[in-house]
Amino acid sequence: MDHSFKLLIDGTLREGSTTSPVINPATEQTITLYPVASKAQLDEAVAAAKRSQPQWARLPSDERSQALVKIAETIEKNIERLAHILTLEQGKPLADAHREVNGLAGAFRYFATLDIPVEVREDSPTRRVEIHHRPLGVVAAITPWNFPLALIGNKLPPALLAGNAVVLKPAPTTPLSTLLLGELIADILPAGVVNVIADRNDLGDAMTSHPDVQKITFTGSISTGRKVMASAAQGLKRLTLELGGNDPAIVMDNVDPKFVAEKIFAAGFINSGQVCCAVKRVYVHEKVYDAFVAELRSLAATAKVGDGAATDVRFGPVQNKAQFSKLQTYLNAARTDGEVVAGGEVMAGPGYFITPAVVTGLSNGHVLVDEEQFGPLLPIVRYADIEEAISAANALQFGLGASVWSADEAKAYEIATRLDAGTVWVNQHLDLAPSIPLPAAKQSGVGVAKGIEGLLAFTQMTVLNFRKADGVNSAGARR
Numbered sequence: 001m002d003h004s005f006k007l008l009i010d011g012t013l014r015e016g017s018t019t020s021p022v023i024n025p026a027t028e029q030t031i032t033l034y035p036v037a038s039k040a041q042l043d044e045a046v047a048a049a050k051r052s053q054p055q056w057a058r059l060p061s062d063e064r065s066q067a068l069v070k071i072a073e074t075i076e077k078n079i080e081r082l083a084h085i086l087t088l089e090q091g092k093p094l095a096d097a098h099r100e101v102n103g104l105a106g107a108f109r110y111f112a113t114l115d116i117p118v119e120v121r122e123d124s125p126t127r128r129v130e131i132h133h134r135p136l137g138v139v140a141a142i143t144p145w146n147f148p149l150a151l152i153g154n155k156l157p158p159a160l161l162a163g164n165a166v167v168l169k170p171a172p173t174t175p176l177s178t179l180l181l182g183e184l185i186a187d188i189l190p191a192g193v194v195n196v197i198a199d200r201n202d203l204g205d206a207m208t209s210h211p212d213v214q215k216i217t218f219t220g221s222i223s224t225g226r227k228v229m230a231s232a233a234q235g236l237k238r239l240t241l242e243l244g245g246n247d248p249a250i251v252m253d254n255v256d257p258k259f260v261a262e263k264i265f266a267a268g269f270i271n272s273g274q275v276c277c278a279v280k281r282v283y284v285h286e287k288v289y290d291a292f293v294a295e296l297r298s299l300a301a302t303a304k305v306g307d308g309a310a311t312d313v314r315f316g317p318v319q320n321k322a323q324f325s326k327l328q329t330y331l332n333a334a335r336t337d338g339e340v341v342a343g344g345e346v347m348a349g350p351g352y353f354i355t356p357a358v359v360t361g362l363s364n365g366h367v368l369v370d371e372e373q374f375g376p377l378l379p380i381v382r383y384a385d386i387e388e389a390i391s392a393a394n395a396l397q398f399g400l401g402a403s404v405w406s407a408d409e410a411k412a413y414e415i416a417t418r419l420d421a422g423t424v425w426v427n428q429h430l431d432l433a434p435s436i437p438l439p440a441a442k443q444s445g446v447g448v449a450k451g452i453e454g455l456l457a458f459t460q461m462t463v464l465n466f467r468k469a470d471g472v473n474s475a476g477a478r479r
């Protein structure tokens with residue numbers, strides 16, 4: 001690749017202190033070297049953000065909205081380049097990469113339409129109480145490798161609209177698309193308002209414990225999320241943690257197995273299963289179990305797996321070698337304790353390819369059901385009684401999403417209200433939009449991304465409370 005990727009620090013594109021290779025997971029070849037920031041460069045980025053933030057916050061909010069729209073336009077203009085690099089480094093099919101880039105532009109456009117509300121909670125003869133939301137200051141934004149660009153959409157647009165400055169860090173196996181984004185938007189924003197650095201998985205703690213960082217927005221695994229929370233504790237920093245999921249889907253006895261199998265196959269294996277709120281375990285009523293599994297088998301048998309850069313591929317490789325090895329351990333456990341009835345073939349290299357695996361004969365208590373597999377392996381658990389399925393679905397530490405599938409909408413609704421998850425879908429899964437809040441329940445995270453709630457998560461609520469009993473202050477207090 002002839003492009004030389006750079007860090008963005010204080011409005012200028014910089015070399016790193018060293019470089020490291022980025023591997024294409026479809027070929028295991030090095031795509032290029034990326035710049036790795038030193039701790040001193042991280043400190044420079046935080047200092048630049050701190051310096052630029054007050055002036056950025058003082059701009060009228062429409063000017064910040066306009067900057068968001070310009071960023072969206074720039075992303076849309078560069079969709080081919082961004083999608084191409086995303087496929088090269090992440091592995092996903094090019095069509096999915098296009099959707100991801102469009103999704104990022106859509107997030108900038110959505111947040112550009114929002115206003116930070118000022119709510120009048122009380123306006124009585126004696127007092128006026130207003131609720132304002134102010135920026136927090138410097139935001140540290142950390143992303144994982146499954147949706148390197150889309151997840152920026154939960155962080156950068158709301159943080160910027162609210163008047164914060166940001167230091168953004170991608171995962172070390174997928175840094176290129178984020179670095180390119182930084183380069184493309186560098187001239188749209190005042191120097192220092194957005195900084196993009198990259199690391200070798202070694203600057204996260206320095207970012208989250210940095211005394212000049214007021215807010216952390218982190219997406220990644222539960223185990224790293226715990227470290228982030230501990231590291232942020234000293235400064236009592238504001239936190240949004242979007243962590244791992246193990247979403248259950250409950251399929252009731254009255255569904256059309258073909259229709260539901262198609263939808264669940266898509267929601268389980270999209271991005272090769274590397275989606276926080278993919279379907280990761282399916283509880284199917286015994287009446288429709290065999291028909292449902294037969295449909296999944298035929299879907300798995302016909303799904304084309306290969307290099308995401310090829311045109312006719314539905315699923316790309318697993319993103320990195322560590323995850324590829326972990327999935328093979330799960331596959332071995334599934335073969336020992338249950339049955340892999342379709343797929344699960346580790347394709348001859350190069351590339352980290354596993355064909356979509358449909359697994360039967362397991363239940364709660366098995367690692368492939370209890371843990372987040374984060375890959376193309378889907379356990380299908382048989383149940384006889386709906387109460388049994390509900391308690392199995394709720395039994396784990398995860399609480400990102402869940403779904404119920406039924407021809408009886410009233411019954412599905414009733415079950416949906418009993419599932420412990422931030423989002424519960426009925427007769428669908430993974431229906432996401434920038435305007436729909438994405439809360440995390442239990443150990444799947446802390447706080448809410450997306451929507452107005454996701455915007456307010458980048459602010460400090462401030463109450464203005466005016467006394468006006470004697471009339472002295474009332475005029476000034478009125479808006």
Ligand code: NAD
Nearest residue numbers: 143144145170171201204205220221224242243244245276
């Ligand atoms: P990870 O936790 O290993 O890494 C995520 C990011 O954290 C990377 O940028 C990494 O460099 C950084 N990091 C590493 N150590 C750190 C530390 N001590 N402090 C701060 N940052 C540190 O996660 P991953 O393997 O890249 O991503 C997969 C996980 O992300 C899965 O569990 C998946 O479910 C989750 N995820 C959640 C959501 C959501 O919205 N809830 C979305 C996507 C992915």
